[in-house]
Amino acid sequence: MNIETQIEEANKKTVDVLVKGRPVWTDVQPAGDVIPNMKSNTILIAGPPIDVQKIVYPVKVALCGAAIYEGLAQNADEAWNMVLNGEIEVASAQDYSCACGAAMATSASMPVIVCEDKTFGGKGFCVPHPGTSLHVLRWGFYDDEIQRELEWFRDYYGPALGETVRKARGVDLHMVLAKTAGMGDENHNRQPAASMFMALHLLPFMLDSDFPKKDRIIKEYTANDRFFLHVMMAGAESVIYSARNIPMSTVMVGMGGNGVEFGLKFSGTGDEWFTTPAPKILGQFLNPSYTADDMLGFLGDSCVTEVYGLGGMSAVAGPGYVRLTGHDFSEAKRRTENARAVCLGEHKFAPIPWDDFRGFPVGVDMRKVVGLNIVPTSHGGGTLKAGGQGTAGSCDFPIECFKEGLVALSEKVKGAK
Amino acid sequence: MNIETQIEEANKKTVDVLVKGRPVWTDVQPAGDVIPNMKSNTILIAGPPIDVQKIVYPVKVALCGAAIYEGLAQNADEAWNMVLNGEIEVASAQDYSCACGAAMATSASMPVIVCEDKTFGGKGFCVPHPGTSLHVLRWGFYDDEIQRELEWFRDYYGPALGETVRKARGVDLHMVLAKTAGMGDENHNRQPAASMFMALHLLPFMLDSDFPKKDRIIKEYTANDRFFLHVMMAGAESVIYSARNIPMSTVMVGMGGNGVEFGLKFSGTGDEWFTTPAPKILGQFLNPSYTADDMLGFLGDSCVTEVYGLGGMSAVAGPGYVRLTGHDFSEAKRRTENARAVCLGEHKFAPIPWDDFRGFPVGVDMRKVVGLNIVPTSHGGGTLKAGGQGTAGSCDFPIECFKEGLVALSEKVKGAK
Numbered sequence: 001m002n003i004e005t006q007i008e009e010a011n012k013k014t015v016d017v018l019v020k021g022r023p024v025w026t027d028v029q030p031a032g033d034v035i036p037n038m039k040s041n042t043i044l045i046a047g048p049p050i051d052v053q054k055i056v057y058p059v060k061v062a063l064c065g066a067a068i069y070e071g072l073a074q075n076a077d078e079a080w081n082m083v084l085n086g087e088i089e090v091a092s093a094q095d096y097s098c099a100c101g102a103a104m105a106t107s108a109s110m111p112v113i114v115c116e117d118k119t120f121g122g123k124g125f126c127v128p129h130p131g132t133s134l135h136v137l138r139w140g141f142y143d144d145e146i147q148r149e150l151e152w153f154r155d156y157y158g159p160a161l162g163e164t165v166r167k168a169r170g171v172d173l174h175m176v177l178a179k180t181a182g183m184g185d186e187n188h189n190r191q192p193a194a195s196m197f198m199a200l201h202l203l204p205f206m207l208d209s210d211f212p213k214k215d216r217i218i219k220e221y222t223a224n225d226r227f228f229l230h231v232m233m234a235g236a237e238s239v240i241y242s243a244r245n246i247p248m249s250t251v252m253v254g255m256g257g258n259g260v261e262f263g264l265k266f267s268g269t270g271d272e273w274f275t276t277p278a279p280k281i282l283g284q285f286l287n288p289s290y291t292a293d294d295m296l297g298f299l300g301d302s303c304v305t306e307v308y309g310l311g312g313m314s315a316v317a318g319p320g321y322v323r324l325t326g327h328d329f330s331e332a333k334r335r336t337e338n339a340r341a342v343c344l345g346e347h348k349f350a351p352i353p354w355d356d357f358r359g360f361p362v363g364v365d366m367r368k369v370v371g372l373n374i375v376p377t378s379h380g381g382g383t384l385k386a387g388g389q390g391t392a393g394s395c396d397f398p399i400e401c402f403k404e405g406l407v408a409l410s411e412k413v414k415g416a417k
Numbered sequence: 418m419n420i421e422t423q424i425e426e427a428n429k430k431t432v433d434v435l436v437k438g439r440p441v442w443t444d445v446q447p448a449g450d451v452i453p454n455m456k457s458n459t460i461l462i463a464g465p466p467i468d469v470q471k472i473v474y475p476v477k478v479a480l481c482g483a484a485i486y487e488g489l490a491q492n493a494d495e496a497w498n499m500v501l502n503g504e505i506e507v508a509s510a511q512d513y514s515c516a517c518g519a520a521m522a523t524s525a526s527m528p529v530i531v532c533e534d535k536t537f538g539g540k541g542f543c544v545p546h547p548g549t550s551l552h553v554l555r556w557g558f559y560d561d562e563i564q565r566e567l568e569w570f571r572d573y574y575g576p577a578l579g580e581t582v583r584k585a586r587g588v589d590l591h592m593v594l595a596k597t598a599g600m601g602d603e604n605h606n607r608q609p610a611a612s613m614f615m616a617l618h619l620l621p622f623m624l625d626s627d628f629p630k631k632d633r634i635i636k637e638y639t640a641n642d643r644f645f646l647h648v649m650m651a652g653a654e655s656v657i658y659s660a661r662n663i664p665m666s667t668v669m670v671g672m673g674g675n676g677v678e679f680g681l682k683f684s685g686t687g688d689e690w691f692t693t694p695a696p697k698i699l700g701q702f703l704n705p706s707y708t709a710d711d712m713l714g715f716l717g718d719s720c721v722t723e724v725y726g727l728g729g730m731s732a733v734a735g736p737g738y739v740r741l742t743g744h745d746f747s748e749a750k751r752r753t754e755n756a757r758a759v760c761l762g763e764h765k766f767a768p769i770p771w772d773d774f775r776g777f778p779v780g781v782d783m784r785k786v787v788g789l790n791i792v793p794t795s796h797g798g799g800t801l802k803a804g805g806q807g808t809a810g811s812c813d814f815p816i817e818c819f820k821e822g823l824v825a826l827s828e829k830v831k832g833a834k
Contacts, residue, residue, distance in 0.1 A: 182737040183610055184599040184770065193600055196613040200639050203620075207632050215624050222617050319770035320599040329770055353601065353736035353746055354771030 003248075003413060007268075007367075010248035014267045015345035015363040017243040018251070018308070022118040023173040023235030028128065028162030030154070032108030035096050035125050040108045041072060043083075044093035046100040046301040047256040048263030048273035052083050052090055056259035056296055058103035058140020058387040063090065065142025066105040069150045076142075094254050095271065097241050098125040099233040099301035102383050103140035103259075110150070111158025115173070115234040117242060124237025128153065128161060129230040131220065140387030157220065160211040167205045171198060173235040174349050176228065181350035186318025187232055188302060188311025189379045189392060194228035229302060236308035245270055250409060251344065252364040255307050255397070257298030259383065264401040266366055269412065274404040281382035283325030283393020290390045298395060299383045309347050309362030312377040312394055313339040317352045317360060321379060325393045335394075336360065339376040342368040366402040366409075375399050420665075420830060424685075424784075427665035431684045432762035432780040434660040435668070435725070439535040440590040440652030445545065445579030447571075449525030452513050452542050457525045458489060460500075461510035463517040463718040464673040465680030465690035469500050469507055473676035473713055475520035475557020475804040480507065482559025483522040486567045493559075511671050512688065514658050515542040516650040516718035519800050520557035520676075527567070528575025532590070532651040534659060541654025545570065545578060546647040548637065557804030574637065577628040584622045588615060590652040591766050593645065598767035603735025604649055605719060605728025606796045606809060611645035646719060653725035662687055667826060668761065669781040672724050672814070674715030676800065681818040683783055686829065691821040698799035700742030700810020707807045715812060716800045726764050726779030729794040729811055730756040734769045734777060738796065742810045752811075753777065756793040759785040783819040783826075792816050 001009070032038050043066050045059050055063065060080065067079035067088055082088040093100040100106055104127065112125040130136040130149070137146055165171060176194050183193035199222040206218050221227065243253050246267045254265025254273070263273035278297025285291075305311050315322055315335035322332040336355070340346075343361035351357040369375055375397045382391035418426070449455050460483050462476050472480065477497065484496035484505055499505040510517040517523055521544065529542040547553040547566070554563055582588060593611050600610035616639040623635050638644065660670050663684045671682025671690070680690035695714025702708075722728050732739055732752035739749035753772070757763075760778035768774040786792055792814045799808035 182601040184601065193610060193613075196610075196617055200613055200616060203639055204636050207635060218624060219621050222620055323770060323774060329773060332770075353740060353749075356746060357740060 006248045007250055010246050010268060011251050011344055011365060014243045014246050014249040014251040014253070017120055018239060018362045019345045019347060020119050021122070021239030021242065023115045023124070023238045024118050024170045025113060025165055025173065025231050025235065026116050026170045027114040027166060028111050028158050029114055030108065031098070031106055031110050031112045031125065034112065034114055035098055038096060038108060039089065040070070041087065042089045042091060042108065043067065044091055044096055044098050044100055044106040045258065046093060046102065046104065046299060047258030048261055048275050049092045050258045050260060054260050055090070056299065057385060058296070058383055059105065059259060059299070061140045061142050061387060062103045062105040062137045065137055065146065066107040068142070069147060070107045070109055093301055094237070094256055094265070094304065096125070097123060097237045099237055099304045101138050101230065101233065101302045102300040102381065102389070103387065104138040109154055111153055111162070113231055113234040115231070115238040117238040120239070120242035122238045122241025124234040124239070124241060126230045126234035126237070128158065129224060129227045131224050132226060134388050139389055140383065156213045157217055160206070160209070160217045161221070163209055163211055164202050164205045167209065168202055171201065173232060177350045182353040184318050184320050186311055186314050186321055186379060188229070188305040189381065190318045190321040191228040191232070192225040195225045198228055198231070229305070232310065233302055233304050236304045240304065240307060243267055248413070250366045250406070252307060252366065255303045255378070256301040259296040259299040262298045262398055262401065264405060266405045266409065269405055269408050272408060274401040274408065276398045276400040279395045279398055281380040281391055281393045281395045283391055285391055286389055290384070294384050294386070295390050296383045296385050298380065300380065303378050303380060306376070306378045309343070309360045311379040313362070314352070314360035315377070315379070316355050317350070335377045338374050339364070341372060341374050342376060366405045369399060369402040370406050373399070423665045424667055427663050427685060428668050428761055428782060431660045431663050431666040431668040431670070434537055435656060435779045436762045436764060437536050438539070438656030438659065440532045440541070440655045441535050441587045442530060442582055442590065442648050442652065443533050443587045444531040444583060445528050445575050446531055447525065448515070448523055448527050448529045448542065451529065451531055452515055455513060455525060456506065457487070458504065459506045459508060459525065460484065461508055461513055461515050461517055461523040462675065463510060463519065463521065463716060464675030465678055465692050466509045467675045467677060471677050473716065474802060475713070475800055476522065476676060476716070478557045478559050478804060479520045479522040479554045482554055482563065483524040485559070486564060487524045487526055510718055511654070511673055511682070511721065513542070514540060514654045516654055516721045518555050518647065518650065518719045519717040519798065519806070520804065521555040526571055528570055528579070530648055530651040532648070532655040534655040537656070537659035539655045539658025541651040541656070541658060543647045543651035543654070545575065546641060546644050548641050549643060551805050556806055557800065573630050574634055577623070577626070577634045578638070580626055580628055581619050581622045584626065585619055588618065590649060594767045599770040601735050601737050603728055603731050603738055603796060605646070605722040606798065607735045607738040608645040608649070609642040612642045615645055615648070646722070649727065650719055650721050653721045657721065657724060660684055665830070667783045667823070669724060669783065672720045672795070673718040676713040676716040679715045679815055679818065681814070681822060683822045683826065686822055686825050689825060691818040691825065693815045693817040696812050696815055698797040698808055698810045698812045700808055702808055703806055707801070711801050711803070712807050713800045713802050715797070717797065720795050720797060723793070723795045726760070726777045728796040730779070731769070731777035732794070732796070733772050734767070752794045755791050756781070758789060758791050759793060783822045786816060786819040787823055790816070
């Protein structure tokens with residue numbers, strides 16, 4: 001079998017996983033109990049691995065906050081020293097099949113959404129979305145109020161979500177995406193339809209429960225029109241789990257930013273991240289006083305949804321978001337067409353009515369990106385250097401990462417000969 | 418002022434009402450308490466006035482059921498005799514600013530949604546949607562189970578909805594339509610986004626209430642993804658109220674079918690209905706054994722949503738429905754373009770992303786329909802002769818009604834000279 005055929009066979013396997021994987025939200029459990037290799041002193045952050053000295057300010061705040069919340073340290077200084085001296089182990093969430101939105105730091109006692117790929121068996125994890133307030137750990141803030149909120153999630157909200165979803169015998173994310181097809185979600189930065197649908201889907205199970213603080217939990221859960229994002233991040237990770245490490249495959253299986261560097265992972269190159277200085281997510285500033293100078297480089301793992309074909313990849317499915325961030329419908333269409341040009345698969349369970357009922361693309365092939373010189377566009381929320389969300393916008397996938405990946409794979413192929 | 422200018426001035430007024438009217442759901446009250454001129458022996462049915470002898474079977478069943486439910490008669494035979502001898506007064510719902518979906522019969526003790534046009538002061542009415550079961554009075558059935566369901570609505574569900582919406586200080590329907598713009602509803606035959614949004618909008622108020630049977634009411638209310646239809650019917654009627662009776666106006670202000678005849682009303686021709694034999698609503702049969710022969714002619718008032726610019730008029734906003742009923746996206750676009758060609762106004766509060774963020778047309782001008790020979794298409798659910806829903810589909814507005822209306826208005830103008 002020549003190399004081209006080997007690559008094509010490998011990619012077929014990878015895309016098969018991405019297309020046929022069936023992510024189901026099955027549980028909510030403490031991160032340390034369910035994420036393999038996660039220890040009590042492990043704290044997961046977004047993007048490719050980073051020298052802890054270089055960690056950006058909002059992530060540093062979240063990291064130290066998580067350490068205090070865990071009781072690992074008494075205050076931020078102590079926590080930061082423990083990070084520097086290695087007593088606290090900082091790792092890339094995606095290397096643990098977990099995803100951290102924006103500046104989020106995920107620690108062992110935090111409840112995480114557990115998704116299982118019912119076809120291939122992988123699992124993925126993500127904390128429940130904290131709600132629409134920007135004053136949260138996820139955006140790089142930590143104080144007494146946020147500490148109480150983290151405790152609320154650990155002691156009440158997380159366990160109640162877990163009980164509910166177990167009672168519902170899980171929620172099939174393809175079902176959610178199919179039921180809300182043609183309802184304007186691109187499912188990275190815009191998911192009101194999926195969130196509303198899932199809120200109402202689980203509501204009867206919540207009403208029939210008797211967990212403490214039921215009314216507050218129901219109100220909080222059903223009011224959050226971004227709730228589905230973090231479920232989908234865990235769902236994407238659960239499928240991606242089985243798409244990794246397929247020798248010779250040129251398909252993208254990881255994507256994230258740590259604020260300094262942006263990185264991609266590919267199936268055939270294993271655990272390696274291919275990085276480049278992180279581009280900024282620009283579009284609509286959320287406050288007219290903000291400028292591009294206030295923004296960090298790409299930060300966060302929410303773009304694992306893009307790996308799964310959502311967000312900018314299916315921009316045409318959610319054109320309202322593209323308009324919000326300064327463009328028109330044709331730009332939404334262009335983004336999805338670009339993605340289609342470099343993808344090997346298509347999700348067909350959620351047809352897009354205004355795009356001739358086509359599905360959305362999945363499985364970015366680095367050969368196509370480099371060969372055609374076409375890069376997809378990721379949607380995303382940009383983080384301010386001082387913490388908080390500064391933009392809702394987009395950013396092209398940096399082509400450098402694809403080039404590096406291609407070189408690395410070709411070296412690997414040569415080495416294997 | 419010549420006649421053309423007079424007509425244009427009149428139409429400007431009518432369209433101004435349709436565009437600037439602000440329908441707000443404010444209450445739920447017994448029909449007899451809030452619908453002007455409704456008496457304890459009045460029963461409202463859909464479409465243009467009909468000789469009671471000609472009333473179609475499902476409406477007859479619903480009428481007699483409503484009479485028994487009201488305690489006006491002991492059984493269907495007695496009820497029907499009272500209809501025939503005039504002891505029960507049957508009237509066209511739209512002549513009372515009420516709307517009856519399909520075979521529905523609305524009687525005095527039934528709770529109705531009350532909508533108020535906060536700009537021009539009109540009120541409109543419609544019973545709450547009965548849920549997705551087809552075994553309901555609305556589809557021409559009546560038995561002990563349905564009797565209990567009507568009592569449940571009267572004694573529990575209706576009052577709880579009223580308490581909730583009063584506590585919420587009303588629900589602005591433009592707000593609902595704007596929040597769910599670009600979410601695939603055409604808001605006649607498809608309204609999951611608006612229904613989900615409104616379910617979640619009112620849920621916290623329900624949780625904070627202590628009306629009896631709270632959990633059952635919450636479950637029933639939040640599970641009904643067609644709930645918004647009947648709210649919108651009442652909302653459309655509330656605005657239409659002030660668009661009626663504007664001398665010289667050629668704008669359509671009423672539309673409905675009684676199963677035998679289809680009728681339209683125009684602003685400048687007052688209370689008169691212009692009728693033609695009712696066309697059938699065809700598209701997707703809900704059971705493969707059904708044929709066109711099983712179907713009644715156009716029955717129901719839910720098309721008052723079309724008068725307000727929704728449904729087939731804004732088909733492009735809800736292309737999923739057009740696909741469901743056997744067509745493709747281009748047909749959805751064609752329907753809205755046709756409507757635009759004969760409309761004088763545009764609702765701009767709910768832009769359609771995949772149609773260059775345009776609004777949806779409102780205010781059908783009978784001069785344009787006849788002059789251009791372009792008829793809009795109404796969406797709708799077709800009723801079986803034996804009762805029940807047989808189709809989800811569509812039907813062109815019959816041009817005959819527009820021609821009759823134009824002749825009548827011109828006679829009126831001549832008479833006034």
